[in-house]
Amino acid sequence: MPGEVLIVGGGLIGSSIAWRLAQKGARVIISDAGTLGGEASSAGAGMLSPNAEFDKSSASRDLGLESMRLYPSFVEELQAETGIDVDFRLFSPHDGIVDPGALLRALHCACESRNVRIIREHVTSVEPRDHSAVVIAAGAWSERVRVPNVTLPAVVPIKGHLIGFQLEPGALGPTRRLGETYVLQRSSGFLIAGSNEQDIGFDRTVDPAICEDIHRRAARLFPLLENATPVQRWIGFRPRPVEGDGPHIGRVAGSNVWLAYGHYRNGILLTPVTAQRVADEIQATQASA
Numbered sequence: 001m002p003g004e005v006l007i008v009g010g011g012l013i014g015s016s017i018a019w020r021l022a023q024k025g026a027r028v029i030i031s032d033a034g035t036l037g038g039e040a041s042s043a044g045a046g047m048l049s050p051n052a053e054f055d056k057s058s059a060s061r062d063l064g065l066e067s068m069r070l071y072p073s074f075v076e077e078l079q080a081e082t083g084i085d086v087d088f089r090l091f092s093p094h095d096g097i098v099d100p101g102a103l104l105r106a107l108h109c110a111c112e113s114r115n116v117r118i119i120r121e122h123v124t125s126v127e128p129r130d131h132s133a134v135v136i137a138a139g140a141w142s143e144r145v146r147v148p149n150v151t152l153p154a155v156v157p158i159k160g161h162l163i164g165f166q167l168e169p170g171a172l173g174p175t176r177r178l179g180e181t182y183v184l185q186r187s188s189g190f191l192i193a194g195s196n197e198q199d200i201g202f203d204r205t206v207d208p209a210i211c212e213d214i215h216r217r218a219a220r221l222f223p224l225l226e227n228a229t230p231v232q233r234w235i236g237f238r239p240r241p242v243e244g245d246g247p248h249i250g251r252v253a254g255s256n257v258w259l260a261y262g263h264y265r266n267g268i269l270l271t272p273v274t275a276q277r278v279a280d281e282i283q284a285t286q287a288s289a
């Protein structure tokens with residue numbers, strides 16, 4: 001593909017699109033403002049649960065199920081390219097987990113070995129004419145990027161807390177969840193309990209009272225946690241679209257700008273399908289130009 005594709009944001013969404021595009025022979029650059037994926041993508045728990053997360057018969061659920069179908073081959077391909085184990089496990093065809101931090105490392109490694117340029121830069125505005133395509137994938141910050149003649153759909157940060165415990169590997173078994181509360185365990189034994197939702201902007205404070213509440217709720221699901229002490233507590237910002245039922249994925253009509261943000265509670269689940277759709281569309285557009 002001619003010219004360079006600019007991707008704003010190097011979380012799971014931006015990095016996976018970059019990888020898919022680079023596999024197709026595109027020249028790609030990722031600009032990330034921070035520690036490259038150090039926001040929602042590394043904060044997330046890693047549940048892959050389309051049936052539990054979405055309303056029955058909704059377009060979002062169909063998207064989630066499609067992404068779930070893509071997950072095994074996505075992970076297999078990524079692990080074959082990088083040798084990085086992303087701790088992907090399925091408990092049933094529609095219920096699994098993955099380690100989002102490992103997934104990010106693998107994607108960045110795959111991008112680097114395919115010569116994706118990665119730069120640390122806070123992008124305030126982009127000029128689409130300077131690029132073969134532009135992808136806005138800046139999570140909860142996406143709306144703040146200025147693009148001439150384009151009004152980006154609004155997105156709000158929904159803060160969530162998680163707490164982590166170090167337990168014996170295999171202590172939990174499959175993920176348990178009830179309403180807002182869930183517990184899942186990585187192969188290493190690290191157990192994550194979540195969560196809550198707050199619409200209070202980009203407040204990075206970790207609230208001890210909320211963490212204690214999550215601990216109490218999680219112990220009802222998994223009593224072994226009652227006397228366990230959390231070894232980690234952290235927060236992240238889920239990018240929730242202000243309008244519409246699902247993420248903004250696709251081309252802004254009449255432009256070479258693509259949107260890939262607003263994945264809210266399910267960006268880890270929706271990574272494979274988002275990457276495939278956006279990369280395929282960009283390739284098809286450029287092939288026909």
Ligand SMILES: Cc1cc2nc3c(=O)[nH]c(=O)nc-3n(C[C@H](O)[C@H](O)[C@H](O)COP(=O)(O)OP(=O)(O)OC[C@H]3O[C@@H](n4cnc5c(N)ncnc54)[C@H](O)[C@@H]3O)c2cc1C
Binds near residue numbers: 014037038046138
């Ligand atoms: C507590 C919590 C639990 C979650 N659990 C799950 C789960 O179990 N399963 C699931 O599927 N999803 C889960 N999610 C949701 C999931 O983490 C997100 O939907 C997903 O990570 C969004 O990915 P992203 O790449 O769009 O955004 P991000 O990971 O936030 O990446 C955006 C990137 O853009 C960069 N950026 C921002 N502004 C600019 C700028 N101006 N210029 C350049 N770069 C910029 C940032 O530095 C960042 O690296 C959870 C989220 C949270 C917070």
